[in-house]
Amino acid sequence: MIRKNRTNMICFILLFTAFLLxxxxxxxxxxxxxxxxxxxxxxxxxxxxxxxxxxxxxxxxxxxxxxxxxxxxxxxxxxxxxxxxxxxxxxENTDSKLANKKTTNYEVISLASGLRIRSGPGLSFDMIGSFEYGKTAIYLDKSGEWTQILYSGKTGWVSNSYIEKTNRTSTRMAKGIVTAPILSIRDKGTFTGKVLSSLPKNTEVMILQEKNNWYKISFKNKTGWVAGWFIKKTADTHFDTDLSKSDQTVKIIFDGTNIRSGTSTQNTIVKRVNLGDTFQILETDGDWYKIALDDRKSGYVAGWVVETSGVTDPIRRPGAAQYVKGKTIVIDPGHGGQDGGAVGNGGTLEKNLTLTTAKLVYDKLKSAGANVFITRSTDTYISLNSRVSTSHYRNAEAFISLHYDSAVDPNASGTSAYFYHSLKDAPLAFRLNKELAQQTRLNDRGVKFGNFHVLRENHSPAVLLELGFLSNRTEELTINSTSYQEHASQGIFNGIAYYFK
The missing domain is CATH 2.30.30.40 (SH3 Domains)
Structure with a gap:
């Protein structure tokens, strides 16, 4: 009993002391x-x-x-x-742990000079710091029109109106100059995006993000997407130091790709890798990427045989542009107006898709110095005779008609190229088919004879391309994607360039 009372007394004293504290x-x-x-x-x-x-x-x-x-x-x-x-x-000293737990994929960029950081989501809260123009901070949370950030070791809130949220694995910030006479700013990175405004030549912009050769840019506190091939990176390009270079990767797009010991095809092969393999970029050297290999070694891969992630200015296949400079080329987006062409399971109209692809090809050729013409630039009906007449009037050195396929078999898939005259058309068809298959990686249905009016009646080298099947549910989704449109247009560009080579 005495021991029990003593124990109770000790517990009481401890509890009373804690209460006082x-x-x-x-x-x-x-x-x-x-x-x-x-x-x-x-x-x-x-x-x-x-x-x-x-x-x-x-x-x-x-x-x-x-x-x-x-x-x-x-x-x-x-x-x-x-x-x-x-x-x-x-x-607050656990902010960094909270940030790492909640957000490892997103950052925000300040689009205003001296943007006020407040202690809470509203103008009534105290100002606790400033978020400088062009700097990045870790995104934590959002409340209405305000975003919580981690910046310079402290958390706070900034107005959504003056920041841009970006994916850390695909963003590098830089400055660039507009090279086109007038460059449209769109609400998304595709020619189907709504035009928000335009910029004149030599305008300097901040590049916030790169995706499929489109740049998300900032200009006077406004943002939007522009065609990346009309932006020239300036010499004072600045990459934000908060973004790790380890976010830059390459993805191999061909089986049996050679990794070499140096930046030349004459250097020894140190490894062979396959389609889909991904590697971290250590540095860029000319037209080659130095990459980290799995065995803690490094090697070099040609920039034109890989896809990149996190790279604002990816390497292009060298020399292609020189072959189209000064060449007269007509691009013919099939169908239009009341002639909708094939209709996909999801409602995709062929006439819309061919116009999207044609504009991408047009811009690539134009920026490379070609005299390029398009048979229709809007949703209008153009007769087959008029399409051929455009080719004759322009004295085209190449005529490419763009189409998307359809079949009763819902599993039919792939791309194909058609020619009519074996001597005049076939060389162009084979080159286009090869480059298109390499870029899109759809089923290669090959080069075929086609008795089509735009080929048969054309005096110029002419090819009709079928760029995928709208009747195939999976392929319809693929060919509608921005990524596919970019690869398809690049394949057509490459095919034309190396045909002239």
Whole structure:
């Protein structure tokens, strides 16, 4: 009995001591806490019996004015404060852990000079710092028109109107100059995107993101997408130091690709890799990428046999542009107007898709110095005779008619090239088919004879391309993608270039 009473007395003393310690009021000015639950109530006093005066959300950061027992008194605005339970918060020095846990894929870029960072999501909250133009911060959370960021070791909130959220694995920031006389800014990286505005030649822009040869750019606090081949990177290109170069990778697009010891096909082969293999880029050397191999060694791969991720200015196949410079080429997007062409299972109209591809090819040829013409640039009906007449009037050195296929067999797939005259047309058809198959990696249906009006009546070398099957559900999705359109147009460009070579 004596031992039991003594034990009870010791427990009572410990509990009473803890109560005294927790009952003291601790000044905690200039400390910060982050709300760690989806929603919490702010009360008028340090206890659950006090009235609710406000609500706070997960991720919000507040200045701590006092600590009383297990409650924090926080500053809600310059003129108001309230109490929240300490067990629903985390200290600010755990910000980096929170950021790593919540967001490893996203950053935001400041589009304004000296953008104010506030302690909470609203203009009533205190300014705790500034987010400089062109700098990046880690994205943490979003509340209405405000975004929470981790910047220079501190968390805070900035207005959504002056930032751009970007994927860290595909972004490199740089500056560039517009090279086209007038360059359209669109709401997405494709010619189907809505035109938002335009930029005149020699305008300097900030490049925020690169995707399939389109650049997301910033100009005077506005953003949008432009065709990347009309932007020339300036000499003072700046890559943000917060973005690791390890985000840059290459993906092999051919089986049996050679990895060499140096930047030439004369260098020894150190390894052979296959379609789909992915490697980290260590550096760029001319037209070659130095990559990290699995065995902790490195090697070089030609830039024109890989796809890249995280690279703003990817390497192109060298020398192709020189062969089309000054050449007269007519691109013929099939169908149009009341002639919709084939219709996909998902409702895709052939006439729309051929026009999208044609414009991409047109821009690539134009930027390479070709005299390029297009038989229709809008959704209008053009007769077959008129298409051929355009070729004759322009004295075309190559005529390419673009189409998408359809078949009763829902599994039919792939690309094909058609010619009519074996001597006049076939060399162009074979070259286009080869480059197209390499770029798109769809089923290669080969080169075939085709008794089509635009081929048969054409005096110029002429080819009709079928670029995939709309009647195949899977292939319809593929050929509608921006990635496929870019690869298909690049394959057509390469085919024309190496035909003239």
């Amino acid at each position: 927790n009952s003291s009021v601790i000044k905690a000015e200039n400390k910060h806490v982050i709300i760690n639950v989806e929603q919490d109530y702010v009360r008028s006093g340090a206890g659950l019996t006090y009235s609710v005066i406000a609500k706070v959300k997960k991720g919000q950061t507040f200045n701590v004015l006092e600590k009383k027992r297990n409650w924090f008194k926080i500053k809600l605005s310059p003129t108001s404060s309230g109490w929240i339970p300490s067990w629903f918060t985390i200290k």
